[in-house]
Amino acid sequence: MFLPLWPIYLLDIGGSAVTILLSLLSFRGAAKLIEKDRENIFWLYLLWLTFSLTVFAFSRGIGHILQYIFVFTGRGRVWEVLNPVSGSLNTLSFVFTATVSLFFLELQAIYNKISADKERMAALNRELSSLNTELDNIISERALNLMALGVADRLRNPATVIGAIVARLMKSPDTPAAVKERLAEIGQSSERLDNIVKEYEEILRSKEAYFCFEDLNGIIREILLVTEGQFREKGLKLDLALSETPIGFYAIKHLIRIAILHIIKNAVEASYPGGAVTIATRRDNKRVFVSVKDEGRGMREEDIPKIFELFYSTKGRMGTGLAIVKQIVEEHGGEIKVESAPGKGSLFTLYFPSGWHQFEACIPESAKKGLTTSG
Amino acid sequence: MPALVLFWPARAWAIIPHKYIGFYPHQLGHLFFLVAMAVLILSMRRMGLLKEKGWRYIAWSAGFLLFWNVHTFLGHFVELSVKPDVFIDRESFFGGLIRLNFTTFNYYVYRLEHVIMISAMLFLYLGIREHLKGLADRR
Numbered sequence: 001m002f003l004p005l006w007p008i009y010l011l012d013i014g015g016s017a018v019t020i021l022l023s024l025l026s027f028r029g030a031a032k033l034i035e036k037d038r039e040n041i042f043w044l045y046l047l048w049l050t051f052s053l054t055v056f057a058f059s060r061g062i063g064h065i066l067q068y069i070f071v072f073t074g075r076g077r078v079w080e081v082l083n084p085v086s087g088s089l090n091t092l093s094f095v096f097t098a099t100v101s102l103f104f105l106e107l108q109a110i111y112n113k114i115s116a117d118k119e120r121m122a123a124l125n126r127e128l129s130s131l132n133t134e135l136d137n138i139i140s141e142r143a144l145n146l147m148a149l150g151v152a153d154r155l156r157n158p159a160t161v162i163g164a165i166v167a168r169l170m171k172s173p174d175t176p177a178a179v180k181e182r183l184a185e186i187g188q189s190s191e192r193l194d195n196i197v198k199e200y201e202e203i204l205r206s207k208e209a210y211f212c213f214e215d216l217n218g219i220i221r222e223i224l225l226v227t228e229g230q231f232r233e234k235g236l237k238l239d240l241a242l243s244e245t246p247i248g249f250y251a252i253k254h255l256i257r258i259a260i261l262h263i264i265k266n267a268v269e270a271s272y273p274g275g276a277v278t279i280a281t282r283r284d285n286k287r288v289f290v291s292v293k294d295e296g297r298g299m300r301e302e303d304i305p306k307i308f309e310l311f312y313s314t315k316g317r318m319g320t321g322l323a324i325v326k327q328i329v330e331e332h333g334g335e336i337k338v339e340s341a342p343g344k345g346s347l348f349t350l351y352f353p354s355g356w357h358q359f360e361a362c363i364p365e366s367a368k369k370g371l372t373t374s375g
Numbered sequence: 376m377p378a379l380v381l382f383w384p385a386r387a388w389a390i391i392p393h394k395y396i397g398f399y400p401h402q403l404g405h406l407f408f409l410v411a412m413a414v415l416i417l418s419m420r421r422m423g424l425l426k427e428k429g430w431r432y433i434a435w436s437a438g439f440l441l442f443w444n445v446h447t448f449l450g451h452f453v454e455l456s457v458k459p460d461v462f463i464d465r466e467s468f469f470g471g472l473i474r475l476n477f478t479t480f481n482y483y484v485y486r487l488e489h490v491i492m493i494s495a496m497l498f499l500y501l502g503i504r505e506h507l508k509g510l511a512d513r514r
């Protein structure tokens with residue numbers, strides 16, 4: 001029994017031509033993909049893959065077609081010479097395509113890294129956004145509280161003076177009885193006003209917050225995660241000199257985070273591009289402290305006390321940040337020291353008590369119930 | 376040892392035992408291609424790309440290429456065992472015939488390999504077209 005050879009020949013020639021055509025169409029498609037989205041690493045891979053397959057389709061297809069041309073035109077000997085060359089090219093094109101395909105493994109590593117970076121960025125963005133909201137809320141709330149306390153303080157004096165004058169007039173024998181009745185009403189109103197002011201102050205000061213045992217180094221590392229972009233943007237070098245062991249202290253974490261974040265952001269803003277910011281933490285017997293040093297423009301000595309005043313700013317906008325920082329540090333029983341000179345940068349050091357007993361007075365009774373250890 | 380290799384050479388066995396020059400490298404090339412396609416499919420699967428139609432088509436293309444490599448790898452061995460006397464009037468396009476037996480049947484099937492290759496290239500093209508469509512839809 002015999003089978004005709006022409007279906008094989010036909011399929012070989014036609015198949016080679018169709019393979020070449022499809023490879024060219026695929027290569028053109030991949031080129032269009034990369035044209036539309038140049039940053040997509042997968043399209044770049046497809047471009048290389050289709051290129052290698054086009055080389056393969058050509059080397060193989062042309063070889064097969066040439067074979068038939070030479071054999072069927074009676075020049076079989078020419079093909080015998082060309083055959084090894086065609087075969088070698090064919091093998092090379094296999095290896096090329098296979099090598100390009102294996103690059104996909106590398107692509108996977110890149111893809112995984114990009115995915116991890118994306119997730120990290122998303123987490124950082126969430127953290128940053130929540131921190132910013134927290135910062136805005138706290139700053140506005142505290143600025144309002146400070147203003148309200150100021151108003152209350154100013155109201156109390158006139159109320160006390162009015163009360164004292166009324167009391168004196170009430171005691172005077174020269175005051176007519178009818179006037180005394182009116183004066184009594186004024187006195188009661190003045191007393192009510194004084195009580196309102198006292199109650200208001202009490203409400204503001206009795207706001208409860210919970211102190212927990214925190215690691216200062218950990219808080220700083222968290223802050224640096226959200227500020228690293230700012231360092232990078234300005235080309236700043238970060239010298240981190242955190243103590244080797246964790247530095248525990250009692251704190252309201254989100255407030256401390258806001259205070260230190262503000263100091264670091266100020267250092268970044270004040271620095272010149274390419275400068276350095278040094279952040280260090282230490283502890284001694286009684287205190288833990290964090291210092292933030294920049295090589296920026298610095299301040300005049302007479303300006304240093306003013307920077308902690310509400311609405312004072314060297315940046316030409318409403319300056320509430322450092323006033324709030326000072327308030328937060330003081331609420332933690334700590335203090336803030338600044339050393340600065342024009343052109344030489346600034347050094348901000350925030351000190352906090354390392355032991356619970358040292359700032360017990362600052363903490364509301366209900367908050368103390370949750371604490372069992374002392375630093 | 377290096378001195379022995381340099382100054383006392385034995386037969387290197389760098390011979391080409393068949394009618395095709397570079398038969399073994401060619402077959403090794405097929406194996407390499409085959410493994411690369413398998414790795415490509417597994418990588419695409421591990422990366423979760425197969426949820427997308429475009430990548431699914433490309434995985435099918437890689438699958439057909441893998442199959443094509445197995446087919447031609449075995450086919451080359453079959454080709455070697457086919458004796459020239461099974462062909463009649465081989466150099467005539469429409470007149471050529473092949474005598475049918477177990478080996479020549481396998482040879483005949485092997486020579487239809489372009490069906491697999493065209494399928495692979497068609498799926499590659501469809502995959503890329505699908506990606507282009509997806510990109511246009513997103514815009």
